[in-house]
Amino acid sequence: MITVEQAEQIILDNKSDLGAEITLFDTSAGRVLAETIRADRDLPPYNRVMVDGIAIKYSAFERGIRIFKIKAVQAAGVEPVEVDGDEECIEIMTGAAIPESVDTVIRYEDITIGEGEAIINLATIEKGQGLHLKGADKTQGDVLAVPGQLITPAVLSLIASVGEAEVRVKKVPRIVVISTGDEVIEVHKRPTPFQIRRSNNYTAQAILKTLGYEASVLHLPDDPEVMRNQLSQCFQYYDAIILAGGVSAGKFDFLPQVLNELGVEQLFHKVAQRPGKPFWFGKHGNGVPVFAFPGNPVAVYMCLHRYFIPWLYATLGQQQPAPVYAMLNNDLEFKPELKYFLQVKLLVNEQAKLIAEPIVGNGSGDFANLADANAFMELPAEKSVFKKGEVYRVHLINPL
Amino acid sequence: MITVEQAEQIILDNKSDLGAEITLFDTSAGRVLAETIRADRDLPPYNRVMVDGIAIKYSAFERGIRIFKIKAVQAAGVEPVEVDGDEECIEIMTGAAIPESVDTVIRYEDITIGEGEAIINLATIEKGQGLHLKGADKTQGDVLAVPGQLITPAVLSLIASVGEAEVRVKKVPRIVVISTGDEVIEVHKRPTPFQIRRSNNYTAQAILKTLGYEASVLHLPDDPEVMRNQLSQCFQYYDAIILAGGVSAGKFDFLPQVLNELGVEQLFHKVAQRPGKPFWFGKHGNGVPVFAFPGNPVAVYMCLHRYFIPWLYATLGQQQPAPVYAMLNNDLEFKPELKYFLQVKLLVNEQAKLIAEPIVGNGSGDFANLADANAFMELPAEKSVFKKGEVYRVHLINPL
Structure with missing residues (x-):
């Protein structure tokens, strides 16, 4: 069993490079x-007028001139019109390029306009005011x-x-999210008392969608033959494969063996964490990585954010976001020597502190509370007692 | 001129209700x-097995039985098989419904399996362990x-x-973002020295897209006749209209008049804020709101987040997100009696505090620095001196 940090490092070391492509700027x-x-x-590409009003020579104002003849009205986007003398001004609009013969703009609020002339109602002005200068x-x-x-x-x-x-x-990887397990049926179907409806692959797809990434979904039965055929095709079509379920120690967890037969090298199996301990990671000979998460929905949620997204960032050559920290708002005990990813509700208090309120769940299979959480808090494996006021790293799953 | 809070209230009072529609769950x-x-x-819908291993009667273990005959192997998703006596167990997989005749699950790690039987290697177990109970x-x-x-x-x-x-x-409003101004040309065209390329409508579209909303884009020339015709159609097709530019005091700012002629009631014009002072807001007789932001890109950015998104939340009946606060990391002066929306770079330090580093720009028309900011900090109009360490509200424009 390896640590969360070791798992993360192996995953980042196995980033892909899918190259680049051209897209239209507006998409x-x-x-x-x-x-x-x-x-x-x-x-700005020119000395850009920032207010609506008149443009004059500052030196004219300095010499005491307050009444200016309006030579022209200049809209934004048209060629500037020059003044012929000190007593002339240009009535000019926001966004326009100021003519070279003038250098200062007085806004409408500070002038009176009438009879083809403008009177400045200010005792002092600043040279160059009302302009956003070129460069x-x-x-x-x-x-x-x-x-x-x-x-x-x-x-x-x-x-x-x-x-x-x-x-x-x-280029963005083509991603497929594959759920497994014969106890899992289609959402529109009526389950027997010992079946549940499929949600993992749709949830993972939705997580990726909210982060801006498309993913296909697929379901595989607990049948090694079908798994082999379908997965074999997936390695041709996709750049990254996410699996949910089928990697525990169970008799019907054929996945690791099937993957091995298909030419996927196991890079690790089991991480010292809860949820998500049976996490299996490997890489196909053709470079396609396989993130095989355990089937419980909370583990899928956490592992996607903690492992897959950083891999995606690395693969895209994008800087990983700066770590975020929050203050635990309750005492807490967690004895196993596993890193514990605690579901929390983050809030920013009026002292600008990020406060993490634990969402009390019923173990790793409980996803009903996940709707109330907006982050996972990462509690170190070495400790078992966590106190209110202590600060730990958090991973946001919804925006603040 | 009204305050930011008054403007916000008027906008929220003029939310729409577009009703509901049916969508497929996976979209x-x-x-x-x-x-x-x-x-x-x-x-869970049944007493769900949480580990792979064997299911036994706890009372049998209590009576000293350690060796159990494996009656059957039960995968997840199939009908449970009952044991016939205390000395029998069911080999059972994660996700399965536990048979009624047993009540406790021992994981593979704690048993030895051989010759059709399982030996428990534990001195003590807990009744009901390894189960996630129904309900x-x-x-x-x-x-x-x-x-x-x-x-x-x-x-x-x-x-x-x-x-x-x-x-x-x-139902999500159909939104159109309309840029205006004759100085603005298409992105693929070569500007004259006094023109700039269009970006406002695309930027607004991109902001809405990153928040999960679609918007159309349109550009209108500074021509009241064309404006009237195009806008008139927009009021038929869209549920919300966002305009960028055309609402200052300039001679070619026809918008407020054109809107008035089209049956749009002005609800306010000018807000005590920078950027975005000339912000104009109104409502068509048919209920469609018009957010007419000034044309400078930073104002559009800020106003979309500060005014349009809250309107969208109100219209969708969605709770407004809790306010977020950050600590200013520099001294700062801002004299005008306007609420100042400062571009900042937010970071969370290792004490879990949100720290806001001001991004120094060149006034409201400067959007080149916006790429470095991830939030606007809202500095109150009543103050003009702001000190490092003071806490103010922030509006995130990119995730942390």
């Missing part, structure tokens, strides 16, 4: 950049985003602003 | 429930999820487990 949110985005010109944010050629960066809406905005209508992004 | 993640989900039977989590008829609850993967798992293959969810 690129949530993807990972595979190219460097640079400013194609200065940002103030970025200079042409500056790096705006780098390979490995997640395309958040803000990054997408940068990509659009520099005209990258097509953008190079990392 | 329901991210939707909001419009029905009560109850346990159709106990959870331990929920009783038949218990409420598992309620209307207004977001369907997280865990809730979807509950929906699946009770067999609700079709689920009633709130």
Whole structure:
């Protein structure tokens, strides 16, 4: 049995590299950049007017001129119109490029307009006010985003602003989530008293979907022949295989053997954790990893977040998110020498502290309480007594 | 000019109710429930075996019996096989329903199997061990999820487990994001020195997409006639209209007038905030709200999160998320009597505190820094000096 950290390391060491592809910029949110985005010109690209009003020469104001003849009205997006002398101004709109012959903008609130002229109602102004100067944010050629960066809406905005209508992004693995077990039936069917409905593969699919990833779902019966055939095809079609169930010590847990026959090398089996102790991980000769989680829904939930998502980040060349810590809000005992992933409800108090309220469940098979949790707290295996006020790492499963 | 809180209240008072619709459970993640989900039977539905091993009568062990004849092997999902006497056991697998004639499960690790019998290698066991008892989590008829609850993967798992293959969810508004302004050109086009590329509508679309909502995009020129025609159609097709630009005091800001002519009542114009002061909000006679944000990208970003998303939650009947607070990590001055939405980078330190590092920008038109921020911090209008260590509310724009 290996530790959580050892398991994590083996998984990260076995990341894939699926290369890159081109996508349209407006569908690129949530993807990972595979190219460097640079400013194609200065940002802002011109001395940009930030208020609606008039543009004048500051030196004219300095010389005492307060009444300006309106030479022209300049909308945003049109070629600037120059003034002919100090006593002229341009009525100008937000977003416009300021003409070169003027340098300062006075907003409507501070002027009176009438009869083709504008009167400034201020005693003092600042030279250059009302402007966002060319290149103030970025200079042409500056790096705006780098390979490995997640395309958040803000990054997408940068990509659009520099005209990258097509953008190079990392290829996302094709993922399949496979549930197993003959006690598990279709959701629309009526179970006998000793059957339950299938939920693991749909839940895993939903988790991946909320994180922005597509996954197919499949169910396999406890039949080694069927398993062999179906899995064999999966290794052709998918880049990552997630299994739920079939890896305990049970008589009908054929999976490890079937996987072995199909050319999958076992990299570990069993991790010192609860839930999820029977977690099995291996890699096919063709490079496709197999995450075989035990069948209990809470273990699937936790293992997906704790192991599969970091593998996905590594595979996409994306930086792992910074660890998040929270303060335990109750005393707690957990005796086995296993790392315990406690379901908690996280809240931020008015002192800006992340507080973790344990959700009391009935063991690892209990998923009815998972709906109330928004994180797992990772309690170290070496300890068995945990006190209110102690701080441990947490893994968010829903946004705060 | 109204306050942020007043603006928020007016917006929430003008939520819509679009009713409900049926969706397939496996596509329901991210939707909001419009029905009560109850346990159709106990959870677990039977006394569920939690380990692989043998099932015996505890009273037999108590009477000193350690060697048990294996009557049958019982997989999960099949009808339980009863033992005939105290000296018999059932070899049984995780997930199976325990037969009524036995009551305790000993895992493989604690027994020796051979010649059709199993020997228990333990001096003491607990009655009922290795079992997750029928109804331990929920009783038949218990409420598992309620209307207004977001369907997280865990809730979807509950929906699946009770067999609700079709689920009633709130209808999501059809949203359109409309950018305006003649200085704005298509992303793939080459701008003149006084034009910029369009990004606002795509960014807003991407923000909504990362939150799980679809939106269409549209661009309108600064032409009241075209605006009138296009907007008039939008009020037929969409349930919510988001505009970016066209609501300042400028000569070409026709929007408020056009909207008025189309039967949209102005509910407010201008909010005491930066960015986003010219924010205009109104409602069409047919109930469709118009969120007209100023055109600067940071204002659009902030206003979407601060105003549109809460409206969406209210419209879907979903509880607003609990407020999140963070500790400012730098001294800061902001003099105008406006609520200041500061771009910050949030991190959780090892004391479980949320720390907000200000991202220094160049005013409200600067969106190049937005890629480094993951939240806006809401600094009160009444104060102008803000000190390191003070705690204020934050609005996350990316997950932690």
